[in-house]
Amino acid sequence: MPTPTAARQQSLREQNLALVARAVFDAPRPPSRAAVAHHTGLTRATVSSLVDLLVRAGIVAELAPRAPKSAGRPAVPLVAAPRTIVGLGLELNVDYVAGRVVDLAGTTVAEAVQPGDFHDTDPTAALGLVGQLARALVTDVEAQGMRVAGARLALPGLVDVRHDRLQVAPNLGWSTLDPLPLLGLPDDVPAHVANEANLAGLAQLRPARTVGTVDTVDTAHDDAPGPGTSSYLYVSGDVGIGAAIVVDGELWLGRHGWGGEIGHVVVDPAGTRCRCGATGCLEQSAGKAALLRAAGLPSSSTADDLARAADDGDPRALAALASAGLALGTVLAGTINLLDLDTVLLGGIYAVLADHLVPTVRAELDARVLASPWAPVGVRTAPVSDYAATTGGAQDVLRAVVESPSALVEEARA
Amino acid sequence: MPTPTAARQQSLREQNLALVARAVFDAPRPPSRAAVAHHTGLTRATVSSLVDLLVRAGIVAELAPRAPKSAGRPAVPLVAAPRTIVGLGLELNVDYVAGRVVDLAGTTVAEAVQPGDFHDTDPTAALGLVGQLARALVTDVEAQGMRVAGARLALPGLVDVRHDRLQVAPNLGWSTLDPLPLLGLPDDVPAHVANEANLAGLAQLRPARTVGTVDTVDTAHDDAPGPGTSSYLYVSGDVGIGAAIVVDGELWLGRHGWGGEIGHVVVDPAGTRCRCGATGCLEQSAGKAALLRAAGLPSSSTADDLARAADDGDPRALAALASAGLALGTVLAGTINLLDLDTVLLGGIYAVLADHLVPTVRAELDARVLASPWAPVGVRTAPVSDYAATTGGAQDVLRAVVESPSALVEEARA
C-alpha cells in the first residue's frame, strides 16, 4: 500500500535512486551508467549523479573496467555493493534456531544454526538464545566493517506485522507475545517479526547467486523463477503448512500479516479435528504428521525417510503421498481460482517429496483450475530450501534499503 | 503494480493532482483549499495552483461560500464536479443488458436496462444490443454537455483484462471472443472488459450518495463500508458465484484478471460434477440452481421466492439455505485464511437471502478462520445491489480519471 502523501522534489530523488538501484541489482550482468540510463529512461547525466550518491552510500560499487571489445570509451561496470550493507534474517522454529547475514549482492556472509527442541519451552529462554546468536553474528560482521541495516525474526505462527506481535504458534505452544524486546538486539538494528513461510517464500524471489563467505563465480540456478515470474504461490510443508503469496515481487500480507495460512483451508469438512479447533484442515491431510502416520512410519521420521520408502515402492508410503498430493492439489486449485497466479513453488518437506507429489498436484490443478486451458499453472520445486526464512528475512531488510535509499544516502553525505 | 519508471518533475504534478482530487472526493464534507492543504501536507499555495487546474479540467467544482460561523475569511467549499466528466458502465448478463452513467460526484445521471434471455444466443447480436443501448446513453449525456471518459463492459465469465478478451462464459455459452469491436462505441470513449463480479465488488467501495437525475440531499447508507474498510471480499451469488477481492480500494485482478473465481473452489471433492468439468465446486452447493433444487422450487423461481418460502418456515427451503450457508462459509473461511481480509460483503441473491445465510456463514467463519479470535470477520449485506456491475464499471472509469488527471488537465489548458 503506497501511502498517498505529498510528493516533493525529494520524492523524485527517492524514487529515482530506487529505480537506479533496482536497475543495477536486477541486471543480468553489471551494467554501465549509460546502460542504466537507457534502461530507466533517465538521462545519462541524472544517472551519473544518482549512481555517485549510491556509491558513496555503499549501495552500489564500481568494478574495474572490462577489456573493451567494441569501439568507444570503455564502460565502468556497476554492481550491488558487496559486504557493505547487510540484512540479518533470524528464525526460531520447532527444532532449531538460525541466523543468516546476507549482503546486497545476495551473498551469505555469515550464518549460524543451533538445533534444539523448542516445543512447549519458555519463550524468554528460546528467544534469548536467538538474541545471543544474532548478537554474535552482528558483532562478527560489524568487525569486518559491514553495517547491519535491520533484522527480521521469522516465527512459525500467526504474526501481527503491524505490532510485531506473535498471536499464536501452535507448534511451539506459544501465544500472545512481543518477541523483539527479548532478543536484546542493538538499538541501531531495526527489527521486525514475520511469518516463517512468508519470509521463506520471499527468499525464492532471488535465489542466492553465491553462497559461502568467499566470492565465487555466479552459479545461476536452473530451476530458479527467472525474472518475469516474480508472482507465485510458495507452499511450505512441515509440521504445519504455510504459504506465501508473492505478487510482482511483493509479499501479500493482508490486513494484519496473517495471510497465507493455507494449512487451515478446509479439504474435507467432515475430516479429523485439527489443533486449530476446526475440522478437516489441509494440515490434517498433508501435514508432516499426517503423512508419516498414513505411511506407517514413526512420527520421528524425516521427509527423507518417507521419500526413500516411496522410492523403494512401499505401497503405504505411495498411498500416503497420493492422498496428500490430492488434498494439496485441491486446495491449491481453489487458491489459484481465487488469485489467478500462474506458478506454485513447493518448499519444505514438499521439496523433498516433489517427485512423488508433483504429478498428482499438477493433475488436480489442470482439472480444477477454471483458467488452466488458457494458462496452465506451473508447479515446481522451490529453489531455496535450507533455512529459507532466514534468507528471506535478510532479503526483506535489503529490499527496504533499496526501496528507500535516501536515508543511507543522506547519512553518507553528512 | 506501480510501473517503475523514471520520475520527472511532471510526475510530481500528476501525483499531487491525484492526491488533491482524492482529498476533495473522499472528504466527509466539501473541504476548503486550506483544509485540503492541511490534510495532504502540501502548502496552501501548491493546493491553490492544483485546484485551479482541476477546476479548469472539470474534475473539481467550487460551491458558493457558506455563511461563515467563525472568524476569518470564509472558505470556498470544493466538491467533485457534478455532470462534467462521467463514466459509462455496461453489463451483459444472462437475463438482461444494462448501462449506467455516473458522474464524479457518484450520481447516476442516466441509465437503461433491457431484459432478455441471452443464454446460448449469438454474441454479435447480444453485444450489438449493448452497443445500441450504450450509444444512446452516450449521445444523451453528451447532449447535456457531459464528457464520457470511458466505458467498462462487465461480462459473467473469465475475462482477460490484458487483452480485453472473453475466454469463456459458461452461463452464456460463449467462448473466446473479442467483445469490444462488436459494441461500436465512439473512438473517443476508451473501453475495457472486466468480470461482472469484480466490477460489482468495486461498486461497494463508494455506495452512491445520490440516485436519480436530480441532485438531492445526501442519503448516506448505514450499512455502507465506511472509510477504513476499503478492503473486503465481495461475494455475488447468482447462476454462478463470483467474487471480488478489494484491497485498499483496489481490485485484485491476478495475472490475467481471472481472480475471484470463488464459485469453482472445491467444497467436496466427491461432490457432483460442475459445468467447468471438475467436481464439488461451490457453485454446485450454493449456486442459484442448486439452492432452488434443494429447496424443491422450480428452476424458474427467484431468490425472493426462496426467501419467502424460508420466511414461511418451509423446511426444505430452510435446509437448502443451511446447507448452502455451510458450504459458502467453509469456502469463505479458507479464503480469509489465505488473504487475511476482515470483511465479507454478500451480494446478488445472497443479499436477498442474507437473513437466512448470515448466521451460518458467520458461525463457520468463527470456527474455521485461524485468526478470528483476534480479529473477527465481519459479514454484511452488500450496500449496492441492483446492476451493481454497471455502477462499478462507471466508477472504475472515474477512478482512472482521478488517479491520473493530467491528461484531462493538459487538454483543458490547450
Place this chain on the structure above:
DNA sequence: CCGTTTATGTTTAACGGAACAACTAATAGG
C-alpha cells in the same frame, strides 16, 4: 464604528532536481 484578530487564499522569490546540450574521455578501426 473602527481597529484587532483570525483564517483563507494569492503572489513572489528561492531552491531542488531532472532535462538538455555541449563537452571531454577513451577506445577501435582504418
Place this chain on the structure above:
DNA sequence: CCTATTAGTTGTTCCGTTAAACATAAACGG
C-alpha cells in the same frame, strides 16, 4: 594520425514545490 563511436561530466534551463509576505473577508471587542 584521423575519424567514428560510446561513456561519462559540466553548465544551463526549465519546472514544480516551499516559504514567507501579502491581500481578503469575515467575527470580535471596545
